[in-house]
Amino acid sequence: EVQLVESGGGLVQPGGSLRLSCAASGFAFSRFTMNWVRQAPGKGLEWLSCITSGSGTIYYADSVRGRFTISRDNAENSLYLQMDSLRPEDTALYYCARSRLGSDLDYWGQGTLLTVSS
């Protein structure tokens, strides 16, 4: 069974940093492109970033480029999102999601909540 479990969320002050993790199991993690998507409270979905299987290609949304860094460790079956210079508008539930062979997002974790507030 495919499982994605996010962790690392919490309360951070504006300007602070945090690293999110996503532990993957039940599939060949090293073969799939992985993504981060967030959802602000009561709002819609916002795609943030993706990283290809071997980390050779990375994309970011404009809203996080230069502040967030995606990475992965295929040996550990883990995906990461390093978030720096955090802003109150970054407050959201952060999901990791698998790309179906470079296609849509076929599996999602349950999310980890980030709150940016003083």
Add this chain to the structure above:
Amino acid sequence: DIQMTQSPSTLSASIGDRVTITCRASQSINNWLAWYQQKPGKAPKVLIYQASTLENGVPSRFSGSGSGTEFTLTISSLQPDDFATYYCHQYDSYPYTFGLGTKLEIK
């Protein structure tokens, strides 16, 4: 960036109704469109991908159609479990983008 315009934003319907949700892309995305269902407190779940391919395990009352810039999600006969929020998603080019969502409510 490709903008996804989804309508309506809210839809009130009754059990057994046929409902259609529309998504329009700001430029052609070929068939690279997915539809997701999200219930409160849960992660999104893919229903349809590549515009019209039904995800394994999704009831056949859900269907998708369209190509280029105009797409629809149809539920042929609403069931109680279908009341949720639905999002379209283009994966033709980065950055990936989503529609703002359609909340399907019980009339």
